[in-house]
Amino acid sequence: MPGELVTRPVVFEGTELHLNFSTSAAGAIQVELQDAEGKPLPGFELSSCDVIFGDTIDRTVTWKGSNDVGALAGKPVRLRFRLKDADLYAFQFKGPGR
Numbered sequence: 001m002p003g004e005l006v007t008r009p010v011v012f013e014g015t016e017l018h019l020n021f022s023t024s025a026a027g028a029i030q031v032e033l034q035d036a037e038g039k040p041l042p043g044f045e046l047s048s049c050d051v052i053f054g055d056t057i058d059r060t061v062t063w064k065g066s067n068d069v070g071a072l073a074g075k076p077v078r079l080r081f082r083l084k085d086a087d088l089y090a091f092q093f094k095g096p097g098r
Contacts, residue, residue, distance in 0.1 A: 002082050007079045011075065014093035014095050017091060018058050020091075023052075024086070026085055027053060028085075029084075035076075045063075046080065053086075
C-alpha cells in the first residue's frame with residue numbers, strides 16, 4: 001500500500017521540481033502540487049504526474065510530459081508525494097539546466 005506525505009505550504013523559485021530518491025523494481029513515486037488550502041492545481045494533479053521509478057539523485061518531475069512549474073513560482077504551494085516501496089531523500093526547485 002502506498003504511503004503519502006503532504007508538505008506545509010512552501011514558496012519557491014525556479015521552473016522545475018527535482019527529486020533525490022530510490023524505488024524498488026516494483027516501486028514508484030508520484031507528486032501532486034496543491035494550493036495553500038490543499039486543493040490540487042490544474043495540470044499538476046497526482047493522476048497527471050508521470051510515474052517515477054529507479055534510483056537517482058537528480059530526477060526532474062513531469063506531469064503529462066511537461067516539467068514547467070514556473071507559473072507557480074512565488075506562490076504558496078503544497079507538495080503531495082505518493083510513495084510505493086520508495087525512499088525520498090530530498091526535493092528541490094531549480095531553474096532549467098541546473
